[in-house]
Amino acid sequence: MPKRILFQFDCDSQPSSFDAVVAIDSGVDHLIPYADVQATLIEPLVHGAMFTRGGDDLKDTAIFLGGSDVAEAENLLRCVTDAFFGPVRVSVMMDANGCNTTAAAAVVSAARHLDLAGAHAVVLGGTGPVGQRVARLLIGDGATVTLTSRSLSRAEKVCARIREQFGESANAELIAAELDSPDDVAKLLTRANLVIACGAAGVQLASESDLAAVPDLAVAIDLNAIPPSGLGGVAVMDKAQPIVEGSRAVGYGAIGVGGLKMKTHRAAIQSLFESNDKVLDIDEIYSLAKATDRS
Numbered sequence: 001m002p003k004r005i006l007f008q009f010d011c012d013s014q015p016s017s018f019d020a021v022v023a024i025d026s027g028v029d030h031l032i033p034y035a036d037v038q039a040t041l042i043e044p045l046v047h048g049a050m051f052t053r054g055g056d057d058l059k060d061t062a063i064f065l066g067g068s069d070v071a072e073a074e075n076l077l078r079c080v081t082d083a084f085f086g087p088v089r090v091s092v093m094m095d096a097n098g099c100n101t102t103a104a105a106a107v108v109s110a111a112r113h114l115d116l117a118g119a120h121a122v123v124l125g126g127t128g129p130v131g132q133r134v135a136r137l138l139i140g141d142g143a144t145v146t147l148t149s150r151s152l153s154r155a156e157k158v159c160a161r162i163r164e165q166f167g168e169s170a171n172a173e174l175i176a177a178e179l180d181s182p183d184d185v186a187k188l189l190t191r192a193n194l195v196i197a198c199g200a201a202g203v204q205l206a207s208e209s210d211l212a213a214v215p216d217l218a219v220a221i222d223l224n225a226i227p228p229s230g231l232g233g234v235a236v237m238d239k240a241q242p243i244v245e246g247s248r249a250v251g252y253g254a255i256g257v258g259g260l261k262m263k264t265h266r267a268a269i270q271s272l273f274e275s276n277d278k279v280l281d282i283d284e285i286y287s288l289a290k291a292t293d294r295s
């Protein structure tokens, strides 16, 4: 039985220790980390991985793309798949900075409490890698999404990119909004059933009283783990806790979502070795998160 080999390609000068631990805990026999990986270096690395084992054994070699630069990892994913020759390929997963597993776990956590189809969702700080993916998943499940940024033009650019992926059907459901002052947030949240805070670490985007005033709020999720919390009243460990005493709305903090994120990451690594042709990006990782949550 061939050993399971995972190549960890990381754009940073130190490959992520977090990704290394998850790989080993997912049953990888040999983890081979590469640092400072750039697009120009990818082809020979991928060819070395895919030309060494043949037939069914090819599924026991896989590639993980990580690092802190999500845009660069997205580019590397394109380079990896471009380097394959038809069926001569190995499975690959992209989760730079945890962007895919975090977004998928957040949306699956929300869906435990409300039907996303027809829900009004507000993605606060939605222009980063996690927020973009959260918005895309919510739109895909039929929610109406307001995506905020401190700059309307940045929010509009991200919304335009998401619309490109869904075509005209996303026009009505995706709204770009500027959120430049804490005074604006209450107005933006008026109709929200779901709020997911995806702002940078250590930035509060809505207060406890802002959330308490939203009449039809069902779920509030804060992905920031660094104080102050991104959503007032939602603590980092919260997992389906009422936001304020007696409230119908429940909150999840970053660690509250983190359990499912970790399980999803492990399930995704394990699934790489089921066949040699998987490309695990946001949609595939979302499907795995849903299956993991049901199991």
Ligand SMILES: NC(=O)c1ccc[n+]([C@@H]2O[C@H](COP(=O)([O-])OP(=O)(O)OC[C@H]3O[C@@H](n4cnc5c(N)ncnc54)[C@H](OP(=O)(O)O)[C@@H]3O)[C@@H](O)[C@H]2O)c1
Binding pocket: 097, 098, 099, 102, 125, 126, 127, 128, 129, 130, 131, 148, 149, 150, 151, 154, 155, 197, 198, 199, 200, 201, 202, 203, 223, 224, 225, 254, 255, 258, 261
């Ligand atoms: N639990 C986990 O495992 C996990 C994994 C990954 C990420 N995270 C967390 O998830 C959140 C989103 O991650 P990310 O990588 O997408 O975040 P990010 O790119 O660092 O930031 C997201 C957005 O926050 C806004 N922002 C930055 N500084 C701000 C400020 N001072 N005030 C208001 N808004 C500000 C920016 O939007 P504009 O400039 O357009 O306003 C930015 O695009 C972060 O808090 C991160 O720590 C958690």
